[in-house]
Amino acid sequence: MAVRGSIPKTMKALVAYSKDDYRLELEYPTPECGPDDIIIKTEACGVCAGDLKCKHGAAMFWGDDVQPSWVKPPFIPGHEFFGRIVQMGENVTGYELGDRITADQIVPCGKCRFCKDGHYWMCQPHDMLGYQYYNNGGMAEYVRYPKTCVISRVPDEMSLEQAALIEPYGCSKHAVDRANISNEDVVVISGAGTLGLGMITYARMKNPKLLIVLDMQQNRLDKAKEFGADLVFNPGECDIDKEIKALTDGYGCDIYIEATGNPASVIQGLTIIRKLGTFVEFSVFGKETTADWSIIGDRKELNILGSHLSPYAYPFVIENMLKGNLKTDGVVSHIFKIEEWEKAFDYATGKYGDFKVAFQFD
CATH class of the missing domain: 3.90.180.10 (Medium-chain alcohol dehydrogenases, catalytic domain)
Known part of the structure; x- marks a missing residue:
């Protein structure tokens, strides 16, 4: 050979x-x-x-x-x-x-x-x-x-x-693409770790009506703002359902992207999302997550989408990192x-x- x-x-x-x-x-x-x-x-x-x-x-x-x-x-x-x-x-x-x-x-x-x-x-x-x-x-x-x-x-x-x-941002891109964001959407991204930050900087390129980020750590919320979030909230310090409903005439967000891997974030998303909204789940969970499926079906008729890995994403991510469109500093x-x-x-x-x-x- x-x-x-x-x-x-x-x-x-x-x-x-x-x-x-x-x-x-x-x-x-x-x-x-x-x-x-x-x-x-x-x-x-x-x-x-x-x-x-x-x-x-x-x-x-x-x-x-x-x-x-x-x-x-x-x-x-x-x-x-x-x-x-x-x-x-x-x-x-x-x-x-x-x-x-x-x-x-x-x-x-x-x-x-x-x-x-x-x-x-x-x-x-x-x-x-x-x-x-x-x-x-x-x-x-x-x-x-x-x-x-x-x-x-x-x-x-x-x-x-x-x-x-490149790999985590590729996963972030795929999750945001699954959400099919338009400029009329109020988007909530839950979690501002590495994957969440990749989602935030890419979602910013989609120009949503409002881009909101949730996290329990202030340094992550600060970075989320730097990367393009319009508003940031700490769920441990405020009533997230009340805040989101106040921003959406009582309806709830159009799109919720879950990037924490915490079961509480799933329940939170099902609560604050509007009827006929889109829920994208990316995370790897360390333990089982239980949800009231009657919310998904009978009450809100939600679009529940999974997101896995980073198909066809690397070339875009590499090009846009180099152009500065996808923020990576820090x-x-x-x-x-x-x-x-x-x-x-x-x-x-x-x-x-x-x-x-x-x-x-x-």
Whole structure:
């Protein structure tokens, strides 16, 4: 097999052997390059809320009495990453060693009905980078991109801080696109973490009638205003239903986008949204959420939409970050070495005021 480029036989990597056993390995085997594969040397990798929930043993990852385990250890976490090509298989065309690239989180099979009809992000096997041993993620010095990865080029002039946000902002774009915002809509985005901020700056480009953001932390509300929110509210300090109804002649908001992963935010949204409104749910939840479905059907006839991953979003996100249309200043607040992974995961919780933290590799 002809392989272009060379890499060391071992690398530094954070490896999840079980939900209770994450280890930094200093000499973990580097990925092998097949004839259709690309190997990148990782430049940086963000820490996602999903990475934290997986580390904390959430059932949607590790399974429970109802659902089987989705993750397949031992695996290397991380799906918000990018890097430069250092090795390519003999069948790879269109790329050169040294090219700076990233890829969608999903690794589509290319064979199921969803892949064949263009809905690759809903691929039936649903393997993802950073959760299975055969699709290891970016919390390592080197990563393998299989043949079916959806790859995008990362411009050399793009900063590390911007490039680390391509994946989360891609998810944000998809969620806002699902809402189909018009300039007549009063839009409420619940949650101003990294994903919420990506939604806010993109929703601002849609020019809604009113863009309102909810969060429990003042620093996040301040950043939301900076990124384009017209109004911000802390649900812990005011009656959100009263505030929204006062702004909408008693009807409620037209669109509610839920980006907190907190069950209380779901109930809040069903309360403040108007009849025939649109509710978009993006979050990964750490526990079950219960809602009164009679509100959704009998009382309000709501449009309930899910949002998953970042299909067809990366090129737009990359272009508009560089143009300054999508704001990114201050979102990536701390950069760590992989040896500091425990500290990085701690900071990624947001308890110290961070939005996004990332690992940088030499």
